Amino acid sequence: MTQEFDVMPGNKAVAHGVRLARVEVVPVFPITPQTTIIEYISDFVADGKLDAEYIHSEGEHSCMAMAVGASMTGARTFTATCSQGLAYMHEVVAQATNYRTPLVMAIANRTLGWYWSLGPDYSDIMPEMNLGWLVNFVETNQECLDMTLMNYKIAEDYRVLLPTMMSLDGFYLSYSQERVYLPEIEMVDDWLPPYKAPYPVDPTVSKAWPSAMIPPALHTTYRKLHEDVMNDAKKVIAEVDKSYGEVFGRSYGGMVEKYRCEDADSLIVTMGSMTTAARRAVDKLRSEGEKIGLLKLRFMRPFPNEEIIELAEQVESIGVVDRVMMHGTGGGMAFQDIKGVLYNTEIKVPVQNFVTGLGGEDIPIDDLYVMGKKILKNKGRKLINEVEFVAHEFQAAAPPVEYEGDSCMHPGSDGCAGCGASIIARTLLDTLGENTVVINPPNCSGVNYGGVVKVPWVLGNFAAGAAYMTGVYRALRKKGKADKVYVTSYAGDGGTVDIGLQSISGAAERGESIIWLCYDNEAYMNTGIQRSGSTPLFSATSTTPVGSEWKGKPQRRKNMLMIMAAHRIPYIATASLSYLPDFKRKIKKAAEVTRAGEGLAYLHVHQPCTTGWYFDPAKTVEIGRLAVQSGAWPIMEIDHGVPKINVKPRELKPVKEYLAPQRRFRHVTDEQLEIIQGYINNDWDSYLRLEKDGKLPWY
Amino acid sequence: MMVQDKSLIKGLALNDIAVKGGKYVANWRAYKPEIDYEKCVACGLCISYCPEAAINQTDDKMPKIDYRFCKGCGICANECPQKAITMIQEDES
Ligand SMILES: Cc1ncc(C[n+]2csc(CCOP(=O)(O)OP(=O)(O)O)c2C)c(N)n1
Ligand code: SF4
Ligand code: SF4
Secondary structure, eight states: OOOEEEEEEHHHHHHHHHHHTTOOEEEEOOOTTTHHHHHHHHHHHHTTSSOOEEEEOSSHHHHHHHHHHHHHTTOOBEEEEOHHHHHHHHHHHHHHHHTTOOOEEEEEEOOOSSSOOSSOOTTTTGGGTTSSOEEEEOOSHHHHHHHHHHHHHHHHSTTTOOOEEEEEETTTTTTOEEEEEEOOHHHHHHHSOOOOOSSOSOTTTOSOOOOSOOOHHHHHHHHHHHHHHHHHHHHHHHHHHHHHHHHHSOOOOTTEEEESOTTOSEEEEEOTTHHHHHHHHHHHHHHTTOOEEEEEEOEEESOOHHHHHHHHHHOSEEEEEESSOBTTTTBOHHHHHHHHHHHTSSOOOOEEEEEEOGGGOOOOHHHHHHHHHHHHHTTTSOOSOSEEEEOOOOOOOOOOBOOOOOOSBOSOOSSOTTOHHHHHHHHHHHHHOSSEEEEEOSSHHHHHHGGGBSSOEEEOOGGGHHHHHHHHHHHHHHTTOTTTOEEEEOBOSIIIIITTHHHHHHHHHHTOOOEEEEEEOSSBTTTTSBOOTTSOTTOOBTTBOBSSSOBSOOSOOOOHHHHHHTTTOSEEEEEETTOHHHHHHHHHHHHHHHHTTOOOEEEEEEOOOHHHHTOOGGGHHHHHHHHHHTTSSOOEEEETTEEEESOOOSSOOOHHHHHTTOGGGTTOOHHHHHHHHHHHHHHHHHHHHHHHHOSOTTO | OEESSOOSSTTOOEEOTTSOOBOOOGGGOSEEEEEOTTTOOOOOHHHHHOTTOOEEEOTTSOEEEOGGGOOOOOHHHHHOTTOOEEEEEOOOO
């Protein structure tokens, strides 16, 4: 059998799996290092290579709910996330189980913040482990593709009918290139027929649907049944692995893979991408005459109890490598599970734990070799050090460079050359002064400027910026300092108009005297230019690409000015980095209003982004000016309900002049241009009318 | 800036705004801005617009570029109303 292959990163292999499985619904939300999975899928859909409902969700909680809804209704469904995104989904992840939704979710592992890192460890997937999903870990990019297909086959089997999480290590798999064989779609069609839900939420098909409400008296019974189903899944997993092998020529051992275990007297246990390095360490020890074998845990839920007991009977020493810490238990995840499995047996074998690779640090062959040596030494001995943390020396980056100057921001940063977000941040902080607390939902600026400011700059979670601010503000108010310290956000458009909106709305309605500052670069830039609710009509982004079927973002952006005006807050303004005196005046006004305890002041500042809009970095300020002069970004304020246009060009420039230098609009046709121009003219007229009418009647 | 070994609380990493200093980025640059002081009228626009805060005002109000912090984005040259700033290609070396 010949199969085509291509060299590709793990994330692309997953996307190909989704394409080959003819997935029908794909809700998405970006997060590094998962994002390129959903970008590759959007490319497939944009080019007509996958016929799917692709849904740009406004946050992961919704994203998972969309997935559950779609799967319950009988559609083959896929989504992907990791880290903060997975944690934010948590409630709905739990709900997916009893609705028996056989969706597949790829987790491109990444450390879960408290300490933030883009690199992988299993702190993100660990809290989701015991919710009744099937959870598997892959080692290679080929396995990413194969397991995506196998997971649907397993999950949709009526003996199972459960959601499945597939964990691929961020960076090590998500971004690294490997050879991947692509099965022919017709063969996949034969092997994986369309999903047919037994009880879809569709009254034209079924009068019954999965229930979430059962009396407490039945909980224990149903939980037991669920446990039985998970146990039954082991058989299905083995069957599917075998049948995949027969049809496509690759199988992986089902629940576990054993490597050089035949005559082993010692065992190293791994999961995920570290396994490849562990194989080499085992080879080296074998070449030195040591009888060590490797056990790769492929499925963590259900847990391979039987396989572990069988090997534990054979060997005299076990070492478990964990890329996660279960705080308060003294050890890692697989370690605790394995100890638990062995406790009530007759087996007496030392089980040592190595906790390493946290935050995405590499787990090199040399380390695994040393671990192997230690495991071998434990043979026939009582363990002295049950859990060992394998950490490396910290290499500090270059020390800060001394300079002269008294701005609230230090010079130099990690941001792109020509980044406008930095100009806005400096103007904001220099105007408010050093008694300011910044709450920063994750974004480009947090990464690039959070480390170079001279005020407390606190990373808050993405959906909860205004809630963090509320907490800080109320504590200050309680201590009599509400008029001494400003509380401001430094939020992107994603953190404002999408995932952050509920929290802002709550704070606005409660009248928290805080400053919401949104710097709007019209997409999720930090994760690599995905569309947001503030991305303008027809703009190309990495999740609204241009292809045979798609022509950029088909929706218009939200009008935040009016959304905030509906909250009747005292001060609302738009601004631009190209009109700094106007912006400074507005910051001062926001400071005044909040200091007086009048309520929330909302500032929404336009920020041309050289990287995401594709223009020459020297033109950042020029493009910002063109946006204002063409009416694409009207500069206005609503002061205690009174609207005013602050910059009023005598005649608006044609919007074409603003769009032309930006490559995100380069595909725009004359017809599309006319539509854009029409909306701009219309909005401008509406604002003129509002201004003329004076105070908004509902204030 | 994040600091180690300063915290009174075991296992608590700290940010400390008292740690002062900029970030050296001169090696990012392909083009270097040069100010022609004959043409400069000290309007200060380049100072406001430099994303890196790499331009300071001197005692005589003139802008002065601290090249250690300049990435060569070209905004200052583009925005200068007097065309007093030119971008010059850096040596390959
Ligand atoms: C709950 C959650 N989901 C996703 C992410 C990943 N993430 C980090 S920054 C970012 C995009 C930020 O976009 P925006 O707010 O527009 O700011 P920008 O980076 O464009 O300046 C995303 C999606 C996260 N940190 N937390
Ligand atoms: S991607 Fe855009 S917003 Fe982010 S640092 Fe670069 S220029 Fe600034
Ligand atoms: S080129 Fe850019 S970074 Fe350098 S001084 Fe000018 S504005 Fe600042």
